[in-house]
Amino acid sequence: MHNGRRKVTLRDLAEATGFSVNTVSRALRGEKRIAPETLQKILEAQARMGYIHNTLASSLRRGYTNTIAVILGDVSNPHFGVMMSEIEARARARGYAAFLQTTSEDEALERAAIQSAVNKSVDGILICPCPQSGQNLHTLASLGIPFVLVGRRSAAVDADYVICNDELGGWQATRALIERGHRRILMLQGDPEISSARERLAGYRRALDEAGIEYDPRLVREGSVMGKDNEALYAQILSEDLGFTAAFAFSDLIAWDFWRFLHGRGIEVPRDLSLVGFDNIQSRLSIPFGLTSIRTYKGRMSVEAVDLLVRRMRGEGDPAPARVVIDTALAPGETVRTV
């Protein structure tokens, strides 16, 4: 039992073993030119004295940290929770620690998160940009630190990105409803400031076009990405008598919110309204009454994003921005009814 009073440093080990600080450092890092018995003495002293390597000092001297920052909106959303989990695992496998920062989809918090990551000298950043993040990304790009956009892209910077095929997903969701006879489909679009919201809408429109259904802009409604405080919006929508028989929500979270709201008004899913979400966050939670959704391959996206970032940090690979788009798939559930 050590009385954690003062930290044990390389110098302490050096004094205890009679070797120089440098020799101790090299021994602990596993360099070759060390006599076996020297190594043994040093390792023994390390264990006995409870030496702990100081990554701060090491990183300062070496100039890199083997750490990446992961900047996401909100890990309380299982979609991001799973993404974080997968990213962390992949990063660890590639020798990097992953540092989570959350933005609550707020531009100022995102700016602070980037700032903090850069201050900490992370070697690279994975970021799912929040709405209005153009300036932040612009700043980030000017810093010269490698970064990869995950889940959303941005017109503000010509940067690497790894996203799912949102246009396809939007098409698949809408198509699933059209095939069951729906022709007036509400779209809870989320925030059109983010690319995935715009592209899912594009897929929605393409599906309508292909089916010869006229696009009605009154059926497309914007809302907050995190789904907070959307009740007024839902009430407004119901009051307008738009005649829709189905809804496609930007995310499962928003779909649940809407579902709960409808239930409170006596409107049942799928009896009175069919519903499709996005992200398939119930992949693990899947239950017999599951929400029909669009599956995104979070594991593949995470691996691609981490590996791409690792290549950038190492200066390997094609210098042109990589654009990785991973197709989505329909995740059948029980919330779509034939009309």
Added chain:
Amino acid sequence: MHNGRRKVTLRDLAEATGFSVNTVSRALRGEKRIAPETLQKILEAQARMGYIHNTLASSLRRGYTNTIAVILGDVSNPHFGVMMSEIEARARARGYAAFLQTTSEDEALERAAIQSAVNKSVDGILICPCPQSGQNLHTLASLGIPFVLVGRRSAAVDADYVICNDELGGWQATRALIERGHRRILMLQGDPEISSARERLAGYRRALDEAGIEYDPRLVREGSVMGKDNEALYAQILSEDLGFTAAFAFSDLIAWDFWRFLHGRGIEVPRDLSLVGFDNIQSRLSIPFGLTSIRTYKGRMSVEAVDLLVRRMRGEGDPAPARVVIDTALAPGETVRTV
């Protein structure tokens, strides 16, 4: 636009403005004894040259990092996702960055996570100990770095903890079933190596006792905490003809797994079996067919845990270990049927 070629340091600012490094440092930190025009010149140079404060060097010199590590099993579980989100927000409000590390409920990964956190000189640690983590906690305690257990406690160390009242939760869940006429209640206990599993079982037994129902150990089954690979267990349980009409699962995640398994065997919830989970992860996802569960107050737990840790890091407060237990509540759902 700067060509991020080389980092701009205090020395560069000093040379550019003609002041000493120390003056620049003090100016940027907002110390008082700085002439207004000096401050202005320095701030201008900072903006112009794109100076970025190096937290590594600063922390090394100052001896603290204003960072805490949060060590959890698995953020892909919304329960932990929400906890992380709440902890991060509270930590930020108290002036600390929160660093997430995940263990996958594995003792070796937990050890690595603690090691990594300590290497990074975090000022404190919040940890939800995995099964078999006794030795890890013991090591951690010997290091003298402040830490607080969150969500689970441990017999291995007499440390601060903030947990929910698992015994009460277990009682509430079981009681809810008993009140609806159930007398043979399966308990999917999870891993009895963790305190919450043991205490929820204690609550289960107390509820049975109070109702005069005999305890049948065959109805209590252990399983993996993360719920992975429990299918064989579920099959085994069904094959035993135990005559239970209800089940109480260690967590919502395990409840969902079991539910899905049952559905695959043609057994419907709640028609054929009533089901109660724990954690109420659907608080946000709540739907008309929601799982009956036990609500844990994750926001309060997070605030208590962070605030307690902050007190420890500052050396304030009662030196005796704090034991914070926050009561749970029944979260009514649709998965309990009267028999």
Added chain:
DNA sequence: CCGGGGGATGTTAACGTTAACATCCCCTCG
């Protein structure tokens, strides 16, 4: 027998910041 090569270790400086201490100057008060 001597030069050279290479393995083992030591010496020194540097990473970028901060804190303690020193200095300088000007203004005020006795």
Added chain:
DNA sequence: CGAGGGGATGTTAACGTTAACATCCCCCGG
């Protein structure tokens, strides 16, 4: 008018590690 005080700034060393370079010694080959 001189001592003293305090504001503004500079000098120096240190945080703990690592890398470049230097040194020493032993052994081998010519």
